[in-house]
Amino acid sequence: MNDSTLSRYDRTADAAAAQVIRCYSTSFSMATRALDRATRRDIRNLYAVVRIADEIVDGAAAQANECPETALDAYEELVLHAPHHRFHTDPVLHAWANTHRRCGINNDHVRAFFASMRRDTAQLHYTERDLRDYIYGSAEVIGLMCLDIFLRGRTPSEHDRRAMEDGARALGSAFQKVNFLRDLTEDRQALGRSYFGAPLDDDLKRTLTRQITRELDLACTAIPLLPASARRGVAAAEALFRELNERIAQASVEELSTRRISVPNHRKLWLTAQAIRKVKNA
Structure with a gap:
């Protein structure tokens, strides 16, 4: 296989992940368009692997x-093993491995993600501690x-790296x-899951949407520390989800x-x- 053939397959795999x-x-998808080309490619390659794992536990396998549990175990093994090889017949795994x-993706984070996905195959109700652990791994x-x-x-200072990690x-x-x-509705009716430990009412909705606002505010403080190639895309994603949160806060249960x-x-x-313009003018 010559280099031009492998390069063409790389591009094809990236397109499949996208x-x-x-x-x-x-x-x-819209937010990623604000990223530079190389960053956008790698974020989409990551998303594709995560999405496939989600589909395994959210009903597609069943x-x-x-068996969702068996399929998830097999997929985790493939995802962890993929970076050790330069070629894969599965284009999404090929793109992910690149x-x-x-x-330098941290495999501890990959394993934590699959651990949370594994909860979705067996756990239907969550305590507050369970939910914290689940959100760490799933998000x-x-x-x-x-x-x-x-x-x-890039090698940021320890202080900046910690601030960016907190924001992320x-x-x-x-x-x-x-x-x-x-x-x-889908989680409760189709999948039988209850993440909050209690039925959603106005008080719980208010608590959650306020938590989300605080977390988005914290994330915003880290955006200026990010490389310019990432700032616009992260700001766009934050703005879109802030709008969703505001609409959820205004909606009834x-x-x-x-x-x-x-x-x-x-x-x-x-x-x-607007988010791109704000970052540009900052």
Whole structure:
């Protein structure tokens, strides 16, 4: 295999991974467009692997008459093993392996993510401690892996690195809680999951949306520390999820139980443009 052939396959694998995010998340896909090309590629490659794991535990495997636990165990092994080889017949794993090697992704974070996904195959009800552990693995480590991508080839000071890690974890946690509230009906009715330990009422919704706001505020303090190649995309994602949180805060519990809160596309475009302009002028 000559270099041009392998390079063409690399590009094809990246395109396959990018298609996953386009199919599953319009908000996150739009935010990634504000990243520079190389960073966007690696974030999309990470997202594709995470999304496939989500699909395993969220019903796709079961609907295909496959055991979710077995499928998840097998996929985790493939994901952890993939970076040791330069070629994979699975284009998403091929793209992920390239990103893992380029960016030095921490395998402890990968394992923590799969540990939380494994909870989704067996655990239906969560205590407050369970939920903290679950959010760390399902969302906060995703923020930390994104940070590995953003900081590729860079060595920030220990102080700045710690601040960016705090921001990344806060942003991941905020995103996860927003998605909990958006997916309330599907989680409860289709999957039988109750993440909050109690039925959602106005007081709990108010508590959660205020937590999300505080976490988004913390994440914003770290954005100026990020490389310029990442700042705009992170700011755009923060703005889109802040809008979702505000809409959730304004919605009734009944509304959240009957429909998935969303932001119209024209509003997403405006929020993205505003976030980019704000970063540029900072």
